[in-house]
Amino acid sequence: MRDGAWLYPLVEIVHIVGFTVLVGAVAMFDLRLLGFGRALPVLALARHLLPWSWAALLLIVPSGVLLFSTQPELLDNRVFLLKLVLLGAAGGNALAFHFGPWRAAASWPAKAPLRARLHAALSLLLWIAVIACGRLLAYV
Ligand code: HEM
Numbered sequence: 001m002r003d004g005a006w007l008y009p010l011v012e013i014v015h016i017v018g019f020t021v022l023v024g025a026v027a028m029f030d031l032r033l034l035g036f037g038r039a040l041p042v043l044a045l046a047r048h049l050l051p052w053s054w055a056a057l058l059l060i061v062p063s064g065v066l067l068f069s070t071q072p073e074l075l076d077n078r079v080f081l082l083k084l085v086l087l088g089a090a091g092g093n094a095l096a097f098h099f100g101p102w103r104a105a106a107s108w109p110a111k112a113p114l115r116a117r118l119h120a121a122l123s124l125l126l127w128i129a130v131i132a133c134g135r136l137l138a139y140v
Helices: 008-032 042-069 072-076 078-099 103-108 116-137
Strands: none
Touching: 008 116, 042 072, 042 103, 042 116, 072 078, 072 116, 078 103, 078 116
């Protein structure tokens, strides 16, 4: 991948398209939980956005692993390790939301309950931090 002029940037573009779709979908859902666009039914929004998030992972993870395979020394890079930890935390937060407050979503009023809003705020912070770490990798 490092030998050709195009392959690395192409895989990086796939990575970027993937996380744009994932983090974009997640952010739109989180903002709805935080009170923006309350006219939109939360369950319908989730049905629309969730499949895109899963599909985006099919782009992000293989491309990320390919990019990593060209520079395994990243394992000594604290920013890369922090990015992986933050990714795990974002996944854990999504799971805790899914098996926690989300189970009662059918009976929520237009305003999501406090626990759901806390998960949404944390999710936004974690995904922004993951993107920041990814971008910083080029500089550290
Ligand atoms: C949704 C999850 C992820 C997000 C939001 C994300 C974000 C980013 C960002 C913003 C960049 C910099 C792109 C650029 O500026 O050109 C990047 C690059 C990279 N990512 Fe990810 N990433 C994610 C998942 C992963 C995974 C799972 C891996 C591998 C295990 C990975 C490995 C890499 C590598 C190796 C680079 C290239 C660093 C460089 O060449 O400077 N990423 N990522």
